[in-house]
Amino acid sequence: MAKILVFAEQSNGALKRSSIELLQAAAKSGGTVAALVVGSHAGDVTTAAAQNGASEVHVIKDASLDGYNPEAFTANVAAVIEKVQPAIVLASASSTGKDLFPRIAAKLGAGIASDCVTLNISGDTVTASKPMYSGKCFANVNFQNTSMKIVLMRANQLPVAAADTSKTAAVTEHAVIKPDLKTLLKEIVKGTSEKLDLTEANIIVSGGRGLKEAANFKVLNDLADVLGATVGASRAVVDAGWVGHGMQVGQTGKTVAPSLYIAVGISGAIQHLAGMSGSKVIVAINSDPNAPIFQKATYGIVGDALEIVPKLTEEFKKALHH
Ligand SMILES: Cc1cc2nc3c(=O)[nH]c(=O)nc-3n(C[C@H](O)[C@H](O)[C@H](O)COP(=O)(O)OP(=O)(O)OC[C@H]3O[C@@H](n4cnc5c(N)ncnc54)[C@H](O)[C@@H]3O)c2cc1C
CATH class of the missing domain: 3.40.50.620 (HUPs)
Structure with missing residues (x-):
């Protein structure tokens, strides 16, 4: 053994x-x-x-x-x-x-x-x-x-x-060994986010190019606040500079496995799927009914993310704050 x-x-x-x-x-x-x-x-x-x-x-x-x-x-x-x-x-x-x-x-x-x-x-x-x-x-x-x-x-x-x-x-x-250190950790400066790191998060709301512009990530942040979720992103929007690389999900980003992954305006490229297909429940919101993400999704909503996400936020608010 x-x-x-x-x-x-x-x-x-x-x-x-x-x-x-x-x-x-x-x-x-x-x-x-x-x-x-x-x-x-x-x-x-x-x-x-x-x-x-x-x-x-x-x-x-x-x-x-x-x-x-x-x-x-x-x-x-x-x-x-x-x-x-x-x-x-x-x-x-x-x-x-x-x-x-x-x-x-x-x-x-x-x-x-x-x-x-x-x-x-x-x-x-x-x-x-x-x-x-x-x-x-x-x-x-x-x-x-x-x-x-x-x-x-x-x-x-x-x-x-x-x-x-x-x-x-x-x-x-075991007793600690204290070698003569050549480098010393002086201080850890915490990031500003109160949210769990993507790899530890139980719920993730992720945004892609379908959100049209960086400012529209606000609708995702609002939904994430209500759900207690962490916000992620596709590489397309990271490359476009809308959000930081720390938020990227996928083969060259983070591998995640939350209970719930909500993909908003994300097409479902193989490199994105590689990072999130282990999620338990996947919800996709996309205006294109033929978007590949729907093949992986547990639930799909076809429509404009900027209309649908704020509505979901309102409904979750009602449902979760009773
Ligand atoms: C070597 C390599 C590594 C890569 N690594 C990664 C990685 O780690 N992570 C990653 O994500 N990608 C990665 N990619 C890039 C990947 O191939 C895709 O280009 C990228 O995932 C696409 O991002 P997207 O889905 O946001 O954009 P797009 O593919 O442009 O999709 C946008 C989607 O939004 C939908 N949409 C448009 N308007 C609306 C609307 N109003 N409401 C709702 N939906 C709408 C469209 O129908 C479309 O499906 C990698 C690529 C390569 C070559």
Whole structure:
């Protein structure tokens, strides 16, 4: 049975969905699952890690690991991995994961596959696939000449089932290592948005070129406010400078999997679908009844978005604020 270590990311004491995906995938493969959590809130997520599949939880509870510092994280995470000796290490292809794990791979002489979208674990054999050339083709990756395999998975690629509240895990606390740092995190300046990041959002309202101009994103923001949703966009409107790149959904943007995705004035190009077709319910609003998005949509509304969206906002307001 392979030992699989999952580097579990948490935010203010809650496990990130992307890490829950990895824990559950590791548990499903039949391996022994160890989770590693760091930061001053690390102790708060041991139960969640256990309930999502970890039988061992390794914790480094220290405020020096709250903000990402490449040197501090590399020293601490590599030390635990060396102690646990997993055959497989899973982590998210988040900005932290993509910076940290190449360093760990180099330090430990492990193989690494980054930015993967599929994952197959059978015993200690791992295969994964990753998009190349902006998703024009996929590379299947397996490992050779290494006893440790590191896979970084994009968020929202693996299913998440309900946690098993009967499960518990052995918790091991590790002392923090404080190397002499060459760089120091001085301050984190939060973005202005109060909304959840697209990859974590449960409801997304996304706009495309059918909105005609940047100012019309206001109708989407109004709808999103009523629904508690996050606003996304197609690449066409990002390229046009209507909204920032952080809002782009699709192959070269974010991959999302909300419960509800409302696509407004978006044609449904393959590269857009690649980022959102994992959504549970898709609602499309488009003036063209033949728009490809309708083939993916659970519900479709044919008509002018600028008339329909404000009406929906009014109706949701009535329905949700009773
Ligand atoms: C390598 C590569 C990577 C790419 N990556 C991405 C990506 O990550 N994300 C992404 O989104 N795209 C991506 N694209 C671009 C993609 O191919 C499409 O060009 C883009 O998604 C189109 O955006 P759109 O649907 O907003 O615009 P359009 O395709 O122009 O569609 C606009 C839609 O609005 C409808 N419409 C017009 N007026 C109204 C109205 N009044 N009310 C309602 N509907 C209306 C039209 O019928 C049409 O269906 C990529 C392309 C390439 C080549």
